[in-house]
Amino acid sequence: MEAGFFEKIFQQKRMGFASLSPQLTVISHNPYFLEFLIQPGRPAQGQPLQVLIPETVGLENVLEQIAAGKQVFFQLENLQREKPGKETLFFHLSFYHTAEKAAPLFCLLEEVTATARLRQQIIQQMNEIRLLESLIAARREEISLSILGNSEPIRKIRATIEKLARVPAATILLQGESGTGKSMAARMLHHASSGKNAPFVEINCAAIPETLLESELFGYEKGAFTHAIASKQGLLEEAHGGTLFLDEIGDMSLKLQAKMLSFLETRRFRRLGSTAEKEVRLRLLASTNRDLDELVRNGAFREDLYYRLNVVKIELPPLRELGSDILEIAISYIQAFNIDFNKKISGLTAEAEEKLLRYRWPGNVRELRNAIERAMIFAEGERLDAADLLVGPAGPGPEAAPAAENFRLPAGGMSFEEIEKKLLRDALKLAGGNQSKAAKLLRLSRDAFRYRLEKHGLPDG
Amino acid sequence: MFGVGKTSLVRRFVYDRFEDGYLSTIGVKVSQKLLPPIQTGEGKFGQFNFLLWDIEGFEENSPQLSNYLVGAAGALVVADLLRPETIASLPAIINRFRKAAPAGQVALAGNKIDLAKTSPETVGELERFAAESHLPFLLTSAKTGENVEKSFQVLARQIAQSGGR
Numbered sequence: 001m002e003a004g005f006f007e008k009i010f011q012q013k014r015m016g017f018a019s020l021s022p023q024l025t026v027i028s029h030n031p032y033f034l035e036f037l038i039q040p041g042r043p044a045q046g047q048p049l050q051v052l053i054p055e056t057v058g059l060e061n062v063l064e065q066i067a068a069g070k071q072v073f074f075q076l077e078n079l080q081r082e083k084p085g086k087e088t089l090f091f092h093l094s095f096y097h098t099a100e101k102a103a104p105l106f107c108l109l110e111e112v113t114a115t116a117r118l119r120q121q122i123i124q125q126m127n128e129i130r131l132l133e134s135l136i137a138a139r140r141e142e143i144s145l146s147i148l149g150n151s152e153p154i155r156k157i158r159a160t161i162e163k164l165a166r167v168p169a170a171t172i173l174l175q176g177e178s179g180t181g182k183s184m185a186a187r188m189l190h191h192a193s194s195g196k197n198a199p200f201v202e203i204n205c206a207a208i209p210e211t212l213l214e215s216e217l218f219g220y221e222k223g224a225f226t227h228a229i230a231s232k233q234g235l236l237e238e239a240h241g242g243t244l245f246l247d248e249i250g251d252m253s254l255k256l257q258a259k260m261l262s263f264l265e266t267r268r269f270r271r272l273g274s275t276a277e278k279e280v281r282l283r284l285l286a287s288t289n290r291d292l293d294e295l296v297r298n299g300a301f302r303e304d305l306y307y308r309l310n311v312v313k314i315e316l317p318p319l320r321e322l323g324s325d326i327l328e329i330a331i332s333y334i335q336a337f338n339i340d341f342n343k344k345i346s347g348l349t350a351e352a353e354e355k356l357l358r359y360r361w362p363g364n365v366r367e368l369r370n371a372i373e374r375a376m377i378f379a380e381g382e383r384l385d386a387a388d389l390l391v392g393p394a395g396p397g398p399e400a401a402p403a404a405e406n407f408r409l410p411a412g413g414m415s416f417e418e419i420e421k422k423l424l425r426d427a428l429k430l431a432g433g434n435q436s437k438a439a440k441l442l443r444l445s446r447d448a449f450r451y452r453l454e455k456h457g458l459p460d461g
Numbered sequence: 462m463f464g465v466g467k468t469s470l471v472r473r474f475v476y477d478r479f480e481d482g483y484l485s486t487i488g489v490k491v492s493q494k495l496l497p498p499i500q501t502g503e504g505k506f507g508q509f510n511f512l513l514w515d516i517e518g519f520e521e522n523s524p525q526l527s528n529y530l531v532g533a534a535g536a537l538v539v540a541d542l543l544r545p546e547t548i549a550s551l552p553a554i555i556n557r558f559r560k561a562a563p564a565g566q567v568a569l570a571g572n573k574i575d576l577a578k579t580s581p582e583t584v585g586e587l588e589r590f591a592a593e594s595h596l597p598f599l600l601t602s603a604k605t606g607e608n609v610e611k612s613f614q615v616l617a618r619q620i621a622q623s624g625g626r
Contacts, residue, residue, distance in 0.1 A: 058532025076528055080488060080491075116488065
């Protein structure tokens with residue numbers, strides 16, 4: 001074989017090699033070995049390996065083991081070498097034991113820049129996706145666990161929650177209009193007062209039928225009723241050591257109210273179909289958007305349960321009473337949806353701010369969130385503008401906008417037909433003759449609106 | 462863990478530079494930095510020449526990881542204060558390091574504090590973990606430079622006090 005045959009192969013395969021003494025100095029090497037050195041101009045022969053390739057600092061023990069033949073092989077993958085004006089070089093560094101006494105170590109450097117770049121691209125994409133998912137999850141949790149705003153009512157709520165967090169056993173009633181954040185306040189109370197892994201169990205009493213609610217709450221034994229083919233633990237047991245949140249408790253039946261009262265007084269209960277009592281330790285939070293005082297007066301809610309729940313009451317204010325907090329909340333949603341929709345909306349225009357501040361927000365924070373989400377989907381400007389925000393009309397102000405419950409029928413009565421006609425006409429006028437918008441103002445579908453126009457023989461524009 | 466800011470911390474520490482954007486590290490990049498003299502004990506001062514291994518954010522069980530850790534005198538283990546799961550993965554990473562480098566010292570850095578001022582829960586979680594594990598820790602920001610040099614000094618002190626190189 002011609003002299004330098006292997007040299008050529010190593011060169012072509014972009015591999016450098018060196019034989020090393022037991023003291024880890026370079027005895028001989030091929031020319032390509034120099035490509036991997038931090039300072040390639042220096043002669044390598046006779047130099048300590050650690051000076052030439054600093055990645056070997058700290059590997060003395062491993063290399064001694066290989067030199068002594070106690071370990072066959074060691075490899076470091078994808079070491080990087082940056083050279084001024086050149087692309088970063090990637091290489092694998094491997095050590096092998098040889099049988100030669102004077103040179104018991106063989107060091108191989110294999111350039112793998114192309115493969116490393118491909119790997120970098122794949123990992124980059126994977127990690128970017130994982131980072132984004134992780135940031136979205138964290139931001140969601142942060143939003144779900146923070147009551148934003150600096151208005152007086154919000155400051156009071158925050159202070160109350162902080163106080164209550166130190167009294168883990170108290171039963172708390174959360175009252176407020178729909179969409180005011182009762183569920184969020186319940187979660188905040190839970191997180192502030194319970195350990196990280198303590199359960200938070202939530203059920204909406206208005207969403208499921210009475211019999212199902214009973215078995216969901218108290219659980220049942222096998223055979224307790226027709227479809228009870230196996231025993232099931234109820235939510236009271238699931239919430240043991242944590243929090244049970246009964247949303248819309250005003251919709252609970254009187255029979256179930258009696259059972260809940262008994263549980264609240266004794267902290268004991270029986271699964272359906274069981275005679276054995278169980279005891280659980282939990283914090284009970286209840287919420288309602290209904291006037292419990294009135295329900296008590298009407299006999300629809302047990303007075304004794306009301307007093308039991310009403311030990312501590314937190315009133316969640318409607319959004320329209322929070323003043324400029326509305327803008328802070330809107331901005332936090334913009335930031336969250338920027339992540340979700342990969343957008344870079346920086347905030348609100350002055351007109352958009354005014355529109356948000358003047359609207360009554362009957363659906364409260366939930367409605368604001370939806371309005372921002374919808375606007376973010378379609379917005380194309382740098383900031384959200386008034387036109388992007390499809391909310392109800394910017395009326396003359398909260399005080400002047402009458403809520404349905406404030407409407408009083410005059411003692412002498414009045415014509416329903418005339419009232420309906422006037423509402424239809426006013427809505428069309430406010431909407432500039434646009435039927436869809438007018439229908440929206442009256443919370444009607446477009447078809448229902450048109451039907452009523454026809455019924456009253458009103459012009460449709 | 463990937464994306465916690467290891468490369469940014471090294472870049473800030475060695476070159477006093479910060480670049481926005483994320484570029485995942487492949488393998489390892491070694492750089493050097495000579496620390497100013499620091500007090501390592503009562504009346505004792507020492508100067509450290511750090512050979513820093515900025516390593517890829519491997520999965521905890523990656524077989525290649527141990528080879529990078531062998532022979533290290535210390536590790537600055539970094540968590541991302543915006544991602545609680547990076548704090549949860551610290552015990553496994555530290556165990557892995559201690560297996561590969563039994564004499565190595567460990568310090569913790571909770572990075573991205575400039576963005577995490579509003580996440581006291583995550584910061585608290587790292588504080589608790591550091592206290593339970595008896596490990597020194599600092600809240601850092603590669604972006605602003607906050608506590609970056611200090612966290613390497615803390616690690617240097619740990620190494621010196623343990624009699625390491």
